[in-house]
Amino acid sequence: GDSVTQMEGPVTLSEEAFLTINCTYTATGYPSLFWYVQYPGEGLQLLLKATKADDKGSNKGFEATYRKETTSFHLEKGSVQVSDSAVYFCALYHRGSNYKLTFGKGTLLTVNP
Amino acid sequence: EAQVTQNPRYLITVTGKKLTVTCSQNMNHEYMSWYRQDPGLGLRQIYYSMNVEVTDKGDVPEGYKVSRKEKRNFPLILESPSPNQTSLYFCASSSGRDRGSDTQYFGPGTRLTVL
Numbered sequence: 001g002d003s004v005t006q007m008e009g010p011v012t013l014s015e016e017a018f019l020t021i022n023c024t025y026t027a028t029g030y031p032s033l034f035w036y037v038q039y040p041g042e043g044l045q046l047l048l049k050a051t052k053a054d055d056k057g058s059n060k061g062f063e064a065t066y067r068k069e070t071t072s073f074h075l076e077k078g079s080v081q082v083s084d085s086a087v088y089f090c091a092l093y094h095r096g097s098n099y100k101l102t103f104g105k106g107t108l109l110t111v112n113p
Numbered sequence: 114e115a116q117v118t119q120n121p122r123y124l125i126t127v128t129g130k131k132l133t134v135t136c137s138q139n140m141n142h143e144y145m146s147w148y149r150q151d152p153g154l155g156l157r158q159i160y161y162s163m164n165v166e167v168t169d170k171g172d173v174p175e176g177y178k179v180s181r182k183e184k185r186n187f188p189l190i191l192e193s194p195s196p197n198q199t200s201l202y203f204c205a206s207s208s209g210r211d212r213g214s215d216t217q218y219f220g221p222g223t224r225l226t227v228l
Contacts, residue, residue, distance in 0.1 A: 043203060100161065101148075
């Protein structure tokens with residue numbers, strides 16, 4: 001079955017540091033890949049997505065590239081801010097999955113001033 | 114404003130006392146789903162619905178019921194809650210127009226504690 005593996009953290013960084021959160025997946029066919037973010041006390045928000053190989057999703061300074069050869073979708077940001085502190089979830093979704101997003105376990109990011 | 118709403122946001126109850134968590138979306142989405150979030154397990158799908166009167170089980174349906182009598186509403190029913198259903202619950206919806214890349218929109222979550 002489908003699965004998503006992401007670094008579980010927690011990850012603690014200083015403001016303006018470079019961020020990478022690794023995500024790899026196992027799935028049949030050609031899934032779409034997503035990063036969702038959950039700020040404290042809130043629901044999940046879509047951060048970015050990519051629907052085919054070599055696509056790059058980007059939003060709010062975050063980027064991730066769909067690498068089919070390595071089955072990866074690593075999240076990166078060049079300079080994190082305190083306001084980026086949240087839990088980040090990698091997820092996949094494909095036709096025939098009955099609209100189910102398969103999530104990784106989440107990575108808690110804390111950014112200190 | 115496009116949104117998914119859930120009520121209540123927080124609920125503490127006792128074993129065996131039936132409860133309903135409501136979910137409503139104002140985007141005319143066809144697809145709706147319930148997930149539960151548990152530490153170390155991420156989010157897991159409980160039930161989903163592809164349209165009015167069409168529902169099916171997700172990965173962890175035991176102990177839950179749902180109904181979809183109107184397009185905008187998708188309540189989650191716990192007929193006899195047990196402590197292992199203590200969790201954070203999320204409702205989600207999507208248009209269903211593109212099953213390959215639909216963005217799912219999530220509600221704010223309902224934190225349920227069953228004593």
